[in-house]
Amino acid sequence: MKVPITPLEHLVGLSRPGVDLWVKRDDLTSPLYGGNKVRKLAHLLADAKARGARRLVTLGAVGSHHVLATTVFGKQAGFDVAAVLVPQPRTTHVVDNVRADIAQGLDVRAASAWALVPFLVLFVLKAFARDTLFITVGGSNVEGSLGYVDAARELAAQVRAGEMPEPDVIVVACGSGGTVAGLAAGLALEGMASRILAVSVSTPPRVVSFLTRRLTRKVLRRLGESRHIASALARIEFEHRYLGEGYGYPTLEGAEALALAAANGLKLDPTYTAKTFAAALARVRAYADAGEKRTVLYLNTLSSAPLAPLLTSAPNEGDIPLSVRALFR
Numbered sequence: 581m582k583v584p585i586t587p588l589e590h591l592v593g594l595s596r597p598g599v600d601l602w603v604k605r606d607d608l609t610s611p612l613y614g615g616n617k618v619r620k621l622a623h624l625l626a627d628a629k630a631r632g633a634r635r636l637v638t639l640g641a642v643g644s645h646h647v648l649a650t651t652v653f654g655k656q657a658g659f660d661v662a663a664v665l666v667p668q669p670r671t672t673h674v675v676d677n678v679r680a681d682i683a684q685g686l687d688v689r690a691a692s693a694w695a696l697v698p699f700l701v702l703f704v705l706k707a708f709a710r711d712t713l714f715i716t717v718g719g720s721n722v723e724g725s726l727g728y729v730d731a732a733r734e735l736a737a738q739v740r741a742g743e744m745p746e747p748d749v750i751v752v753a754c755g756s757g758g759t760v761a762g763l764a765a766g767l768a769l770e771g772m773a774s775r776i777l778a779v780s781v782s783t784p785p786r787v788v789s790f791l792t793r794r795l796t797r798k799v800l801r802r803l804g805e806s807r808h809i810a811s812a813l814a815r816i817e818f819e820h821r822y823l824g825e826g827y828g829y830p831t832l833e834g835a836e837a838l839a840l841a842a843a844n845g846l847k848l849d850p851t852y853t854a855k856t857f858a859a860a861l862a863r864v865r866a867y868a869d870a871g872e873k874r875t876v877l878y879l880n881t882l883s884s885a886p887l888a889p890l891l892t893s894a895p896n897e898g899d900i901p902l903s904v905r906a907l908f909r
């Protein structure tokens with residue numbers, strides 16, 4: 581699985597005098613299904629093959645992009661794919677994602693509560709079987725996070741080539757933390773000065789930041805680059821104020837940011853990117869109000885590939901198994 585270099589674009593309409601807002605279009609990581617999970621899967625699937633696995637078992641919220649991406653690319657690479665799904669607030673985006681999962685042949689197991697997840701993963705789905713590889717939530721283990729070391733290296737090369745100025749801050753959603761961890765590690769390895777504003781979209785915030793920092797250390801240790809740990813960690817700033825009621829609950833600021841982005845040609849979702857983009861816009865405003873000259877880069881982690889081709893044989897919402905529909909909260 582080869583991930584194409586994703587473009588950088590200057591969002592002229594949302595920049596301010598002296599403060600430039602750019603976007604790295606990781607929504608375009610694949611024409612089939614884009615977003616940040618594709619870079620992770622490039623490593624996760626290669627690892628699964630190397631281990632001789634034939635089956636992948638993972639987990640996520642009912643509308644999980646990670647589960648859908650694992651289904652699409654795992655199936656394409658010849659793996660059987662199964663997932664345990666947990667509740668999430670119902671939005672049409674969430675419903676369509678699980679419809680696409682089912683249409684792509686995912687073996688779906690509904691867990692009405694997080695407490696049931698280990699039982700379903702270990703016993704029902706036999707994640708301990710020799711031919712089965714378990715992939716953790718969000719694909720955020722060390723292997724998956726290496727996809728964002730790649731992204732940081734790619735960005736560094738684009739900056740060196742003069743495609744954009746070196747960003748002062750990169751604004752990115754932080755859920756299971758693999759994206760931020762890989763990015764922080766990669767930026768440190770490249771000797772970049774860019775900081776990261778990690779916008780929490782998941783709870784509890786303290787756990788999100790703890791796990792993300794731990795993963796950053798593990799990634800650099802895996803690469804034999806422990807001396808870059810301090811530089812990687814020092815550049816991550818966690819922003820917990822855009823979460824609202826919690827994972828998957830839309831917020832007012834998010835809805836406003838989503839509308840502004842749409843007017844500027846960028847499609848966002850309520851769970852991750854709307855909240856993150858709201859934080860990016862606030863940062864741009866704050867720098868402009870303070871008269872500081874800055875370059876802000878928003879990393880767009882959401883797929884912009886049309887979902888329709890993945891929905892051609894999908895069930896209507898009413899035909900989704902009842903146990904799965906019960907996960908829409």
Ligand SMILES: *Cc1c(COP(=O)(O)O)cnc(C)c1O
Pocket residue numbers: 615616617645646718720753754755756757758759760852853881882883
């Ligand atoms: C999974 C996801 C994220 C969060 O990435 P993590 O590596 O889990 O922190 C952000 N944005 C979108 C659209 C996602 O699907």
